[in-house]
Amino acid sequence: MAHSIYFIIVLSALVNVSCILELTPKAESVIKRLMTCRHMPGMSLAIVSGMDNLTAGFGIADLETNRAVDIDTLFCIGSVTKSVSVALLTDLLQDEKLNIRNCDWNIKLKDIWKDFESTDHWRTSEMSLKDILSHRTGLESIELGNFAGYPTSITRKELVRRLKYLKELYPFRDRFHYNNLMYMLAGYVAEVIGNSTWEDLINTRLFRKLGMVSSTAFYDTDIKNLSIPYTFDANTKKYSNVMNVTRVTFHPLDPAGSVLTSARDMVKWLKYKIHNVSQCYLEAVQPVVFRENGDTFIKNLFPDLDYSSKLYAMGWGVGTYRGRIIYTHSGDIYGYSAIQVVLPEMQVALHVNSNGPGGSEGFIAMVRIAYYLIDTVIMNIESSVNETNVCTLPDLIDISADEPDPYQTPKDVPNPHSYTGSYGHPIIGDFYIKYLEETDVLQCSLGINLKGVLYKTGINDTFTLLASPPLNDLYEFKNRALKLRFDDKSPNNGDQYQTLNVTVEWATYTFRRGVSFADFNMASGLLISCKMFCTILTINLFIAHLLF
Structure with missing residues (x-):
């Protein structure tokens, strides 16, 4: 696609980009100040500019042992994983050995997996890879299952089969509605195409090929040098280790948010993103859907940022920063926060990760650090952020637990x-x-x-x-x-x-x-068939009784 937005990667020269990437003492001071006031135990940083790169680790990976973060410390990247799932599907769609139409993002899921079934006939017959990867299915997203933690016995295939029970919130392809379940579905579709698990496919077809020897997903129980995720309570001034929640709540939605990686590995990934872009991937990052309020949250929090993002491609938000095109995605999962930003015109990419405190406070810290570094390290321009105001732009959020309302009580519930x-x-x-x-x-x-x-x-x-x-x-x-x-x-x-x-x-x-949840273990067709059989049998017996 000669008119591709991303196509300028191949043609553009590096303009206003520092030749040698380095963190100045002032930049390090701003980062450490922000980490303190935003209650970030540790942070990992990777920047690529042309052929140059910079990696750094800050703070503590494990507060109990006081283990420091280094460039090999693993952090969970949360929903930035979605771009990994898109990259995996790109690789699969280009594999001539597989029985799949070459790089067809509009291919119907039904043509890949004949047993696919959605909420209604239209979605079942027409839903494509592009639909699920750009969040335009119009179906509800259910996060409560993640928080509660699915039984370890339920497979990804089984939960995917249950997606036909999702409610319609908007008409099909009518608007953007973020949906982690659709990326679980995309991961399963990758499994059908690649004839292996999503976890195995990202390791063999992506990470190991790129030399990302430490990167994996949270399913791996033998993970070395992993940062511990924490939350923070402003009342008690204490951190809470939430690893026990994090470990069990990804399954089976891992393709939406479970990748673990380090700064050293992330440099290889970012270089892959800006230097080895295939035609198939260029098609994947073309904007698909308009996000009416896509940048409202960031604009309200950071009025000083020259930022806009109202489009979504497949696994990437698309917008501009200081007049330049950006591809970006954030991640937030149980203490871990992440942000990744790619500026294709400048052949620049950046990734920031933290292991606490998560939520809005973690997101604010990621955004503030990312664009501060783009200004000062990449573009060599003065940032509106400095050591004095870094903790007040925006104001700190109260992340303490509330005191119980005296009016509310768990006792004396009638009947x-x-x-x-x-x-x-x-x-x-x-x-x-x-x-x-x-x-x-x-x-x-x-x-x-x-x-x-x-x-x-x-x-x-x-x-x-x-x-x-x-x-x-x-x-x-x-x-x-x-x-x-x-x-x-x-x-x-x-x-x-x-x-x-x-x-x-x-x-x-x-x-x-x-x-009961168990009632839906079998395909609905089988349940309906059983009910129909029982009904028909009852009717036949009644007729036989009348006749004889």
């Missing part, structure tokens, strides 16, 4: 047994509610991780969840952000509620009594 029991969801799992008479509280559990106590809110049948460790250390569960509302109380069922609506930030998921 507590009307809530108890199991409520199922075909994709997330089974939500269990149990009444503990000795403490007079309603206790709940979901998946491997999520356990806690329900607190009354003053609104009938509505509760907030105080999660137990380690989830209560995650910013997503601070301030009892999880809300539960019970509906459909039935006198015909012992006055028990039949529906549980769980709200997490912007989304609500409905669990139903009498429905």
Whole structure:
């Protein structure tokens, strides 16, 4: 595609780029100051400019042992993994030995995997690689399953089969709606094409070919020199190790956010991105969908940045910085934060990673450091950020746990047994509610991780969840952000509620009594066939009874 935005990589000269990359004492001072005020235990940095590169490690990888971060320390890159999954599919689509149409991003999933089934007939027959990789399916994204932790017994293939139960939020191909589940689906499609696991494919077809000897995914249990992810509580001034949450919550959504890499390895990856761009990859990074509010969050937080990003390609946000085209993606997963920025006109790429505190505070730190370094190290221009204001642009966010509202209490819930029991969801799992008479509280559990106590809110049948460790250390569960509302109380069922609506930030998921996660283990067609068989058999027996 001669008109490709990314095509200028091949043709452009390096303009206003430093010949030798180095961190000045001032830059190091700004980074260390920011790490202190943003509560970042450790940080990893990789920059590539032309054929030059810079790597650095800052701070502590493990607070318990005081192990320092070096350029070989592994960090999780979170959703930056999505660009790795796109690169893997690029490699597979170019492999002439595989039975696949060469570099066809519009290929229908049904043509790759004949058993693919989506929410409706149109999506089932028409959904393509481009649709799932650019977040334009219009289907809901379900994050609660990740937080809770799926059973280790569930395979990626099985969870992919359950995606047909997703709700439609928007018309197909109508707009951008970020969806981690679609990248799990993309990972499984890669497995079908490559006849191996996604984890094996990224190692053999990408990392090892590039000499990235340390990079892997979180499935690997024998990981050396791994940084520990932490959250931070401003009230207690303490860090919490959340590794136990992180290790189990990727599966089976690993293709959306589980890659681990180091600064040394990342240099090789960034060079691959800017120097070895195939025609197939150029097609992958063309903007596909408009993101109406794609840059609103960053613009509100950083009004000083000359930044815009309202387009999304496949695995990359597309925009401009100081008038130059950028490809960028951030990552945030249970303490780890990351950002990657590519400026193709300048043959420049940068990656920053931290192991805490995660959430908005971690994201702010990543953005601030990345664009400060692009200004000062790459473009050699004065930045609006300095040692004095680096901690006030923007203001620090309160990341402390809240004090319990005296009005809210877990005790004295009227008729507590009307809530108890199991409520199922075909994709997330089974939500269990149990009444503990000795403490007079309603206790709940979901998946491997999520356990806690329900607190009354003053609104009938509505509760907030105080999660137990380690989830209560995650910013997503601070301030009892999880809300539960019970509906459909039935006198015909012992006055028990039949529906549980769980709200997490912007989304609500409905669990139903009498429905179990295990009920959906078989393909729906088989379940329907069984039900139809039973119905037909009953009708036939009735007719036979009438006739004879």
